[in-house]
Amino acid sequence: MAGASQDRVALAAVAGAHGVKGELRLKLFAEGIDSLKKQKALFVGEDERRLLSVRANAKGAIAKLDGVNSREAAEALRGSLLEIARETLPELGEGEYYFSDLLSLLVIDDRGAEVGTIVAVENFGASDVIEIERPTGKRFMVPMTENAVPEWNKERLVINAAFAED
Structure with a gap:
């Protein structure tokens, strides 16, 4: 799944079809369906598509987009990002970020050693968790807490070396 373009922010990804009438199962990147x-x-x-409906489900959301009218059309969109223009988003407060801004960021540890890049951002309830892929292909997860991630900007993210798995 490719990251959002610089002038867009991904709100969700299509996880697959729901039913036979073209509804989409979505994995949400935002704080809910609102x-x-x-x-x-x-x-x-x-393609720009009109959102006809969206509702929550146990694993994310179910949405209906204009022009997606069959299970096959919905399945063809599996892995696609649902994005909006960045300028339509509210300004971020101190310490806030959009998941899409973290994807593909370079990760270094607090000693200056390169660790890898961010390949995913998840939220399992307590806090956001970033998944980092090392150059070797090995992946590990780090919570987006002040103790684990003391700083980040648009070019890099710094993790506490104690959280860097080998």
């Missing part, structure tokens, strides 16, 4: 409900149109790849 951020999706506010959108009239979303970008799916280069």
Whole structure:
């Protein structure tokens, strides 16, 4: 799954089809379906599509987009990002970030050693967790807490060396 373009922010990814009428199962990147409900149109790849409906489910959300009318059409979008134009988003407060801004960031430890890049951001309930891929391909997870991640900016993220798995 490719990251969002610089002028767009991903709110969700298509996890697959739901039913036979073109509904999409979504993995949410935002803080719930409210951020999706506010959108009239979303970008799916280069196509702009109207959001017809969205509702929560146990694993994310179920959405219906204009022009996606069959299970096959929904399955064809599996892995696609649902994005919005960055300028439509509210300004971030101190210490806040959009998941898409963290994806592909260089990760170093607090001693200056390169660790890898961020390949995913998850939230399992307590706090956000970043998944880091080392150059070897091995992946590990680190919580986005002040103790584990003392600083980040748009070019890199610094983790406490104690959290860097070998």
